[in-house]
Amino acid sequence: MPQRRLIPITCSDILFEYKLSGKGIYLARYARIIGWGKYLPQKVLTNQELERLVNTSDAWIMSRTGIRERRIAADDETASSMAVHAARAALKVAGLEPHCLDLVIAATCTPELIFPACAALIQNSLGAKNAAAFDINAACSGFIYALATACQFIAAGAYNNILVVGSEVYSRILNWKNRNTCVLFGDGAGAVVIQASDAPPGSLSFVLGNDGSRANSIYTPGPCGLNKGPYYITMNGPEVFKFAVNVICLATKQAVKAAGLELSDIELLIPHQANTRILKSAAKAIGLPLEKVFINVDRYGNTSAASIPIALCEAIEEGRLKEHDHLVLVGFGGGLSWAAMVIEWGPRPKKL
Numbered sequence: 001m002p003q004r005r006l007i008p009i010t011c012s013d014i015l016f017e018y019k020l021s022g023k024g025i026y027l028a029r030y031a032r033i034i035g036w037g038k039y040l041p042q043k044v045l046t047n048q049e050l051e052r053l054v055n056t057s058d059a060w061i062m063s064r065t066g067i068r069e070r071r072i073a074a075d076d077e078t079a080s081s082m083a084v085h086a087a088r089a090a091l092k093v094a095g096l097e098p099h100c101l102d103l104v105i106a107a108t109c110t111p112e113l114i115f116p117a118c119a120a121l122i123q124n125s126l127g128a129k130n131a132a133a134f135d136i137n138a139a140c141s142g143f144i145y146a147l148a149t150a151c152q153f154i155a156a157g158a159y160n161n162i163l164v165v166g167s168e169v170y171s172r173i174l175n176w177k178n179r180n181t182c183v184l185f186g187d188g189a190g191a192v193v194i195q196a197s198d199a200p201p202g203s204l205s206f207v208l209g210n211d212g213s214r215a216n217s218i219y220t221p222g223p224c225g226l227n228k229g230p231y232y233i234t235m236n237g238p239e240v241f242k243f244a245v246n247v248i249c250l251a252t253k254q255a256v257k258a259a260g261l262e263l264s265d266i267e268l269l270i271p272h273q274a275n276t277r278i279l280k281s282a283a284k285a286i287g288l289p290l291e292k293v294f295i296n297v298d299r300y301g302n303t304s305a306a307s308i309p310i311a312l313c314e315a316i317e318e319g320r321l322k323e324h325d326h327l328v329l330v331g332f333g334g335g336l337s338w339a340a341m342v343i344e345w346g347p348r349p350k351k352l
């Protein structure tokens with residue numbers, strides 16, 4: 001197995017006011033995405049419908065966020081049930097039976113139970129009886145945190161086939177009378193199956209970070225805390241906006257450098273989908289043309305940990321990725337957390 005390379009990031013990488021802690025890590029045994037799937041609930045909630053709920057307008061929402069509509073889970077849908085739909089689609093693309101999975105990791109902050117984990121329910125519904133299962137909560141950065149965690153099990157030689165899902169039902173933690181938050185979020189799920197490979201293509205590098213001193217910039221209280229509820233999202237929008245633009249830029253640059261690449265080598269950036277203005281500002285700050293940035297927030301709003309796998313799935317379905325393209329996934333959100341991963345796109349490995 002090749003030696004692990006640790007590439008330290010120097011102070012000259014710190015271009016803005018936010019400093020990133022941690023190192024860019026170069027991965028030595030590769031994780032290749034061999035399956036992908038998504039699930040969006042049927043119910044569409046348009047900006048026009050929101051105009052009837054709160055004092056807002058389609059024009060305001062479109063101009064400030066780029067969101068036109070979002071999906072809302074049915075009463076009988078949960079994070080695990082939506083994740084199972086996305087996971088089944090991903091397994092089908094991968095051509096893998098559920099019993100071949102070694103591990104199921106679910107990224108979510110809206111699980112239906114405090115315990116057991118959402119991943120445990122997904123494992124059972126799929127019949128993935130040989131898989132370990134656990135959840136990761138890193139808010140909207142959760143999917144990349146989960147993917148980077150999965151890559152560690154592969155890099156260590158522990159596991160070969162891992163299901164990573166992001167699934168959220170934010171509609172259940174929104175105050176539908178608060179226009180500051182209820183227009184921004186939506187429900188959905190996305191999943192990937194990753195498989196070990198001793199050679200690229202596959203995951204090349206990642207960056208994970210968190211600034212817990214700013215945990216109160218965006219949070220949702222829970223039933224085990226001191227707050228007696230109701231348990232709604234609270235957010236300082238402008239502060240999160242500024243953080244997001246800076247951190248997308250910095251984390252992307254760190255991950256690209258750790259992969260031994262230049263920004264010009266990147267064919268597609270798939271950022272967490274929160275707001276078109278954030279993504280346009282970040283693309284400008286990075287120096288990437290907007291055509292290289294995948295955006296679908298207009299149709300789904302912010303689906304938190306589900307947004308990146310849903311966007312990845314759509315990018316693949318739209319033919320935006322070809323063999324050996326370099327792709328960056330980048331997320332940000334509650335924590336305040338951030339995460340980025342560089343992947344060389346490629347076909348399923350011939351043998352393990």
Ligand SMILES: CC(C)(COP(=O)(O)OP(=O)(O)OC[C@H]1O[C@@H](n2cnc3c(N)ncnc32)[C@H](O)[C@@H]1OP(=O)(O)O)[C@@H](O)C(=O)NCCC(=O)NCCS
Pocket residue numbers: 055056057060061064065140179180181183218235236237238239240241274275302332333334
């Ligand atoms: C929330 C957000 C869209 C607000 O946009 P903004 O350009 O900062 O808003 P502005 O400061 O220009 O305007 C705020 C005003 O709009 C009002 N407003 C807020 N939501 C509104 C809505 N849905 N409809 C109409 N007006 C609204 C506010 O009450 C405020 O009014 P006031 O000035 O009279 O107090 C923006 O800050 C944002 O997207 N932040 C990031 C949020 C995010 O992505 N969170 C998740 C991260 S994972």
